[in-house]
Amino acid sequence: MSRLVVDRSAAASGLVIAAAAAAWWLGATRLALENGTDAARSASGALQALSLVRAIAVALTAPRLAALRGSLGGVAAAIGSIVPSWPIVALAWTASRESPLTVIGAEAALVAVGAALAGIGAVLRRVTGRSDVALGAATGVGVAAAAASWFALVGG
Amino acid sequence: MTDAATVGAVLRQALLGAAICGIAHAAAAAQLDLTLSAPWKGWSRPGRTTEIDLHLSADGATPASIEVAAGKLTLRTALDLQPGRVARLQIAVPAAERIEVRAAAPGAAAVQRDLGIAPSESPLLGVALADGEVVELAGFHALALAADDLPRHAPAYASIDALIVDATTLGRLDQRQLAALLTHAARCGRIVVVGAEAPVRRLLDGAGGCGDRALMVAGSPADARVLLERSLAEPLAAPIDAAGIGAPARPAPLLWNRVAMVLAAGLTAIALVVVLASSLPALLATSALATVAVAVWLHAIDPCSQLLVWSEGQAGARVARYQAWQRIQGVARTRVRVAVPPQLADSARPCDATLAMRLDVDPGAQRVSFAEFDTRLFGQARLCYAGSFPTGRAPEVRLRADGGLEVRNAGTSAWPPGRLLARGRAHDLPALSAGAQAVIAPGTGRPIDDDGARVAAARAAADAATALWALDLGGVAGAPAASRGWLAVSTALR
Numbered sequence: 292m293s294r295l296v297v298d299r300s301a302a303a304s305g306l307v308i309a310a311a312a313a314a315w316w317l318g319a320t321r322l323a324l325e326n327g328t329d330a331a332r333s334a335s336g337a338l339q340a341l342s343l344v345r346a347i348a349v350a351l352t353a354p355r356l357a358a359l360r361g362s363l364g365g366v367a368a369a370i371g372s373i374v375p376s377w378p379i380v381a382l383a384w385t386a387s388r389e390s391p392l393t394v395i396g397a398e399a400a401l402v403a404v405g406a407a408l409a410g411i412g413a414v415l416r417r418v419t420g421r422s423d424v425a426l427g428a429a430t431g432v433g434v435a436a437a438a439a440s441w442f443a444l445v446g447g
Numbered sequence: 448m449t450d451a452a453t454v455g456a457v458l459r460q461a462l463l464g465a466a467i468c469g470i471a472h473a474a475a476a477a478q479l480d481l482t483l484s485a486p487w488k489g490w491s492r493p494g495r496t497t498e499i500d501l502h503l504s505a506d507g508a509t510p511a512s513i514e515v516a517a518g519k520l521t522l523r524t525a526l527d528l529q530p531g532r533v534a535r536l537q538i539a540v541p542a543a544e545r546i547e548v549r550a551a552a553p554g555a556a557a558v559q560r561d562l563g564i565a566p567s568e569s570p571l572l573g574v575a576l577a578d579g580e581v582v583e584l585a586g587f588h589a590l591a592l593a594a595d596d597l598p599r600h601a602p603a604y605a606s607i608d609a610l611i612v613d614a615t616t617l618g619r620l621d622q623r624q625l626a627a628l629l630t631h632a633a634r635c636g637r638i639v640v641v642g643a644e645a646p647v648r649r650l651l652d653g654a655g656g657c658g659d660r661a662l663m664v665a666g667s668p669a670d671a672r673v674l675l676e677r678s679l680a681e682p683l684a685a686p687i688d689a690a691g692i693g694a695p696a697r698p699a700p701l702l703w704n705r706v707a708m709v710l711a712a713g714l715t716a717i718a719l720v721v722v723l724a725s726s727l728p729a730l731l732a733t734s735a736l737a738t739v740a741v742a743v744w745l746h747a748i749d750p751c752s753q754l755l756v757w758s759e760g761q762a763g764a765r766v767a768r769y770q771a772w773q774r775i776q777g778v779a780r781t782r783v784r785v786a787v788p789p790q791l792a793d794s795a796r797p798c799d800a801t802l803a804m805r806l807d808v809d810p811g812a813q814r815v816s817f818a819e820f821d822t823r824l825f826g827q828a829r830l831c832y833a834g835s836f837p838t839g840r841a842p843e844v845r846l847r848a849d850g851g852l853e854v855r856n857a858g859t860s861a862w863p864p865g866r867l868l869a870r871g872r873a874h875d876l877p878a879l880s881a882g883a884q885a886v887i888a889p890g891t892g893r894p895i896d897d898d899g900a901r902v903a904a905a906r907a908a909a910d911a912a913t914a915l916w917a918l919d920l921g922g923v924a925g926a927p928a929a930s931r932g933w934l935a936v937s938t939a940l941r
Contacts (some may be wrong), residue, residue: 306718313710317703320825327690330825343814367727374734375721378713381738382706385745385780427529434679 295386299365301352302371308348309376312341316383334387341376341383343444349405350436357412358429359422365412366432369405373398408436453487477507477528481550483562486598487573488590491542491606495564496796498603499540503550504533507842511552517543519801523817524808530553538808539600539793541800542566568609572675573597573670574798576641576687577615584609584675594619599813601630602794607664609637609679611671614647630653633766633835635661635683639671653765656835657683663772673720686833687757687906689772689798695755695898695931698776698827702751706824713737719724750783750822751776756918756932757902763841767934771832772798773927777822782820788923791832792816798829838934844869844912845941852912856881866900868907873900876914903935912940 319333349369355363377398384394411432418423481854482502491497503511505528515522517540526534540546542564551557572587573596574580581591587608590596594616617640620628632638635657640645643651643664649892655662661683665671689696720726720733752775760767775785787795787806792814797804807817820828841858844867852869856862856879867876872892877885895904899915907913918932 296725297721297730298654299725302721302725302730306714306721309717310714313714317707317710321700321703324700324703324825325635327697327827331823334824370727371730374731375714375717377734377738378717378741381741382710382745382824385742386826388823438893 292322296367297371298352298368298440301348301356301368302375303345304348304352305345305372305375308344308372308378312337312344312376312383313379315340316379323396330386331388334383334385335389337383338380338387338389338397339444341380342401343440344374344443345376346404346440347400347437349401350440351430351433353405353408354386354415354429354433354436356411357409358416358425361416362409362413365409366406369404369409371399373405404436404440420429438442461752473713474656477505477509477552477555479528479550479555479558480504481548481558481560483546483548483560485562485564486596486603487571487594487606487794488589488596489563490565490567490571490572490590492608493542494800495542495569495605496539496602497542497564498537498600499546499548499562499597501536501538501548502533503536504528504531505552505555506530509552512551512724514549515540516547516549517541519803520797521803521805521807524810526810534810536810537599537813539598539602539796539837541796542606546684562765571606573607573610573612575610575612575616576668577613577619578894580668582611582672582822584672592616594624597624597625597628599623600777601627601628601791602796604631604636609639609675611639611641611668611675613641617643617647629766630835631886632662634657634686634768634833637661637663637678637683639663639665639673639674641665641668641671653763656760656764656766658761659764672809684906686768686770687759687902689755689829691905692755692757692772692902693898696772698774699751699753701931702776702778702825709741711802713741720789744777745824746781748778750778752927752929754788754920754926754930754932756920756923756930757935758836758838758918758933759935759937760838760840760908762843762914762936762938765837765839766835767840768835769833769837771782771932772790772834773830774815775822775828775830776897777826777828778824780823781821782819783822785830787818787830788819788925789814789816790923791834794831794833796831798831802828804828809821823935830856838936840914840934840936842867842912842914842936842938843941844914844938847886847889852887853884854879854887854914855884862914863916865914867914868895868900868904869912871895871904873897899931899933899935903933906935907937910940911937913937 316337320330323330349373353365356368412429415428419425484500512525546562549559569588572584572589574582576593633656650860663674754773756771758767758769795815796798804820806815809816839858841853843857864878865876867874873895874887874892903913903915914936916934918929920926
């Protein structure tokens with residue numbers, strides 16, 4: 292049963308990301324409607340921002356929690372960071388010109404990356420045998436993954 | 448051997464029968480014949496509207512479908528063809544350099560024809576004189592036209608910048624061509640009629656917009672050129688665009704408010720699960736449920752639609768010109784089909800030429816009946832309309848010695864309550880029967896602070912007064928509930 296528990300801090304961070312993205316997207320959309328410009332651009336921007344910020348959040352939390360609690364704990368943390376944004380992803384996609392496959396692919400990639408990083412964290416936990424060393428190594432892996440996400444999604 | 452011979456004979460008969468059926472079937476399929484032409488000898492100005500004239504016939508009775516593609520706009524209609532009769536159809540289209548027309552019938556080979564429209568960088572002058580004389584005007588490309596070269600849809604007059612037509616050619620126009628010409632005149636189209644006798648002058652009197660300054664009468668083609676040169680030296684009031692309407696043309700925030708509320712509700716439900724239960728299945732289920740609920744809700748609500756009509760005219764003119772915008776705000780990524788009000792349908796076109804849209808044309812009335820396009824949440828699609836309608840409003844406004852205003856209804860019909868805009872102030876205009884007058888006391892005006900009055904004041908001349916009424920759009924079939932319209936009639940302030 293404890294394996295199906297989501298880390299509250301990871302879920303809270305997922306919720307904060309969702310709320311911040313929602314506020315930004317709604318504000319940008321309202322401005323676009325007032326000015327007669329295309330609201331689809333802000334929707335696409337919100338989708339990209341959500342993918343980036345959640346990728347960074349997953350990179351920073353999944354390997355660390357996996358190093359402490361095992362791979363399932365890391366995966367649960369990753370999912371906790373990802374799923375609270377789904378309603379806003381659905382709304383922003385409806386307002387954008389993005390293809391559905393792009394959005395579904397991005398969600399699947401986030402989950403896959405989260406699972407992979409959780410696996411790495413769990414391996415570090417087994418290999419090092421010491422939780423403080425594993426945590427430090429997992430943090431390093433998470434920061435590197437976050438940087439890689441940034442460069443992959445934003446560019447140099 | 449005998450059995451083989453019998454089988455062979457049966458097979459040969461079967462093949463022969465099939466061949467005969469095939470030939471008979473091929474003979475029964477209709478052959479389509481399609482020809483195209485365009486008004487103005489195939490010329491237009493870039494980005495404007497023209498018209499195509501379709502002649503379609505078949506050698507057998509058959510239903511046929513026609514599809515016209517001009518840029519991002521597709522128009523579709525269906526006809527029942529009878530043998531020996533040519534169906535003729537005129538459709539207003541954007542003046543794309545290449546217009547593709549495809550006609551198809553069941554069992555018949557589809558026919559496709561392309562029509563090229565020549566874009567002119569110079570302004571175009573249409574010269575429709577019965578004797579074929581051409582009038583040259585400096586800076587203009589003159590087109591010698593016959594009666595049949597004039598369009599049957601008023602929006603197609605946008606292809607040219609000025610027209611000289613004589614009474615003989617006017618007499619050769621059919622009813623639809625004449626109606627289109629008069630609508631263009633009411634919309635301040637520059638037209639000079641040469642050699643008009645008294646009956647024609649009576650027909651034209653008061654039919655021109657912009658205070659009748661755009662519709663002129665000349666005795667000869669040389670006089671027509673002089674009148675046109677003088678008219679071109681004075682700019683005419685351009686039709687208002689959506690930006691000129693201001694706030695009413697912007698989408699109401701109702702949909703945005705609803706989306707914000709729904710999003711807040713979804714995030715609140717997820718927050719409660721995070722706070723009260725740290726269960727991953729519960730978090731997954733809540734997020735998934737909130738997402739599905741949002742998607743279902745978007746598909747359950749109808750797109751928001753609004754019709755705005757701005758009409759304006761001069762006091763005493765028989766007609767007022769109007770611009771109208773029908774805005775449809777999408778709520779989901781889906782294809783939307785919108786009915787076009789029949790009273791406005793003759794000039795229906797997408798306001799944004801980059802929006803892919805399909806218009807269904809009623810072949811009997813030869814006007815647009817439906818518009819179809821893809822939408823998304825908060826996506827704005829607008830249909831533009833323009834035309835004229837008869838009005839007999841004739842306010843006369845005189846400045847009194849005490850600073851008040853004396854208003855008289857010099858028209859032949861009563862008018863409802865409205866507002867009078869004069870000297871930067873808005874006054875209540877009472878309902879007045881024909882011939883009645885009213886006095887507006889000095890100091891009773893208010894600042895101009897509502898949308899319609901602001902627009903009317905911005906478009907009025909400095910020494911003019913404007914009477915403004917709300918338009919009753921109840922007569923426009925299918926007008927959305929949130930529709931608004933105004934009629935602004937200008938008069939000199941004496």
